[in-house]
Amino acid sequence: MTTFTELLSYEDALASFDPVMGLEVHVELGTRTKMFCGCSTELGAEPNSQTCPVCLGLPGALPVVNEIGIESAIKIGLALNCEIAEWCRFARKNYFYPDMPKNFQTSQYDEPIAFNGFLDVQLEDGEIFRVEIERAHMEEDTGKSLHVGGATGRIHGASHSLLDYNRAGIPLIEIVTKPIEGAGERAPEVAKAYVAELREVIKALGVSEARMDKGQMRCDVNLSLRPSPEAPLGTRSETKNVNSLRSVERAARYEIQRHAAVLTSGGSIVQETRHFHEEDGSTTAGRIKDNAEDYRYFPEPDLVPVAPARTWVEELRGGLPEMPRTRRNRLREEWGVTEHDMQSILNAGAVDSIVATTEAGADPAAARKWWMGELARNANEQGVVVDELPITPAQVARVAALVAAGELNDKLARQVLEGVLAGEGTPDEVVEKRGLKVVSDEGALGAAVDEAIAGNAAIADKIRGGKVAAVGALVGAVMKTTRGQADAARVKELILERLGVSEG
Amino acid sequence: MTDIIRLTAAQTAEKIASGELTAVEVTEAHLARIDATDEKVHAFLHVDREGALAQARAVDAKRAAGEKLGPLAGVPLALKDIFTTVGIPTTVGSKILEGWIPPYDATLTRKLKEADVVILGKTNMDEFAMGSSTENSAYGPTGNPWDLTRIPGGSGGGSAAALAAFQAPLAIGTDTGGSIRQPAAVTGTVGVKPTYGGVSRYGMVAFSSSLDQGGPCARTVLDAALLHEVIAGHDPMDSTSIDAPVPPVVEAARNGSVAGMRVGVVKQFAGEGYQAGVVQRFNESVELLRELGAEIVELDCPSFDLAMAAYYLIAPSECSSNLARFDAMRYGLRVGDDGTKSAEDVTALTREAGFGDEVKRRIILGTYALSSGYYDAYYGSAQKVRTLITKDFEKSFEQVDVIVSPTTPTTAFPIGERTDDPLAMYLADLCTIPTNLAGNSAMSLPCGLAPEDGLPVGLQIIAPAMKDDRLYKVGAAVEAAFIARWGHPLLEEAPSL
Amino acid sequence: MPGITREEVAHLARLARLELKAEELDHFAGQLDDIIGAVARVSEVADQDVPPTSHPLPLTNVMRADEVRPSLTPEQALSGAPAQEQQRFKVPQILGED
Ligand SMILES: [Mg+2]
């Protein structure tokens, strides 16, 4: 955007102000059908092919609640250590917008299904930061607009818009934090860590894939500054729809710097929505939130109250999976890795793949080594996450087994992985096709060793004379003639044997 | 011909089942009557001649094939234009939906079709069911067959007039504050507001969701019961539909009796604003009930005095939200889209052009009552009144089996008399509103003509929730006694059109 | 408490997306003032300790199984559209944003 915005340096901003954040995360549930009708939620359908009288808001149509929508909301509430309402209602949030068929959103207002919880998140250095949860409530998504006639599909300058209501009515859970105080300069990091952890929790619960890149999880970052932790809360800005973990951190950081610049120059913050720009990490002004905004909430008269039986809630609590942070700590201990390494594994999105590989029989260290080494590098190059690579944990486990059995060395193993990723077949097929077997034929190996000794007489003498460390050069020569297909340890043994030297 | 249109629904069904009449004959007779009279009455907004005859032919074919026919198979019906009907326009009496053809059937429409009831067409109504005179229809008023210069009641004036004009033996209405009962009262017909949740609202265009209830309209208590049984029952598409057996209304209608019953008369349903002839006929009805063996109990329901005020907060609040969907984006009217205006402007221009005065008044009133700062005082207090009314009913039904009252304080007033005085118009529903707020069931049936103007007076019977059968038991007894006294049904005194 | 001004009516009309004409504003302001004066009686119970009733039914927990039901066809969905393009509802330019 062209407007130039003054920013204060991050350090100066933090020197003068205490940031307070509020994070609102919308998660699209992975239910088969919409929240209030039986239309499919499958992605990628033709426009307006997954709509019905209910989600189109046709006159006379009525909503009926999806029970898995309620169940998912309760699970999320429980995982976030919330209380679950004994009795709550849906409410209508009234405002006009063409992507909202009824011109009210069926949501929850003062009676959310889950409230008063917290989520502990772990920062890069291992510190645990507790984020308090205000509420988690149920609502529905809107349709999608396509803006035509303007520049690059933007709403501004468009001549008209085209609406597809396939997404209208897909269940959303909105999770709202209490004001996050005391994070100080780590506020952006806390924001990112919170959204990352929340995403892990949602995925572990199996209620959504929570793919931020597909809009299944979206975050609004509310931020305000105050001169000191004792001062009253400042005016906040609401940066809408921040759609990646990195962006959450950048948006918070940018707003801290922008607010600080405005405040130190004697200006005041306007309560408004802001748009985040991926290209340069900036935000620009959106709609001003004035008092004209009046959603006229009232209890949705077309739905009856939701009163989850305590037995049901306890049953759901009992069925919750191990929470991601607990699981990570357990795995970290089992695998014997540092906090830092575990964080890298998490960042690479490789935890589940490593677990699955060990479950397929691989040693945890080997599983970690392949996923975090060769495969992480490959994923990085292709811009995907490791679990999207065309290789299964079982295949990785097979490669690890071949290495353990001495049939592959690391170099060959990397070639096998490369072959599998290239679609050449299973690890065994790649080994077969590419002829990637360690040369263990003692005769052939012996000839190569003799050749190396003969061709490097000076080095051989040094070794005979006790400089055993020089053996590396001869091993290298043998590996070269065997094109790497030899077991380096065995080669070393043979050389020392021939030269009549014993190790150590 | 005349004979066919004057038959009751029960008699018609019997004659079709026995082969004495064909469904096509019956349908043609009613279509001819509509042709002959509807220019004057204007009960219908849309007559579905072809569809009706096709349905009738299907009934005759079924009979010819020896299939068993339902109790109302082949009987014509006039459907209030508030229920969606595939392939037939549904306007709700509003310009904003002019020409809209729904892609789906209301549950009630589907049930009628499945019962082989012949839908003649869609009837006139106050726009979005807001009104008590049918004058708020965007398509012009309906005349009361007793006196075409007078209102037929509302909002379901078209349905009631169609019955009174012998254009159909059965009709469907909806009742949010009295829109079935008050038209029944002023046209000398029978109308029932079932227990809230008794008849599915799916496909019934919403006015006020927590108050709206569809129900049967007919010329006799038994006919109403037969229709009630067809349209009632649990619907999984309506979350507010009661999942319980339909009360035995037909059985009750066939076994009318009030002997040994305790009948309540509420103190608050009297006083200023009640026409003398209405009070006279009501008092005679109470006397009749006593003669028939009922015990009369006087009841005090102080909260009823606040019912009207609560209603005119709750109904507009809900309607302001329910009608937000009419925004010119997905269906219905679109005004002002000249390529330069924004969606926001087009929505506002369309709503301005597409809604009538009463609808606009109620949308603004509801927007006001729900706005922050007023919510607690208005909407919140109205909900408290609702609780008190429910309690007054509960307390009353500990003492009595049913309550009776005049259905409406006056007989049909002249068209145009109250159109610019909303508060005067609202008084028509004084006695019917408490039932909508509490959700229980009520019926209106004719109890004579007011001596001063010779126009029909309605007797309202109110029963507890899901005790709709009591309405029919008492209604049938009263109806039989009155017919015995008058020597004929009241409608025979109506002028021929 | 009662009393509603012409300006308030104008504000409410904007909230409700009604492009009222000047004469309508005057007309409605007067009528609404009367109506609000009449319905304000409900505040007589404001202080009473009575639970609110938002709905006449005592039902709770009405839910449906998460099973796909047939949708309308896109043709049916768009059948009432004032304008359409690319199988989508065509609407005038949208000003606001949210
Ligand atoms: Mg929300």
Ligand SMILES: [Zn+2]
């Ligand atoms: Zn749908």
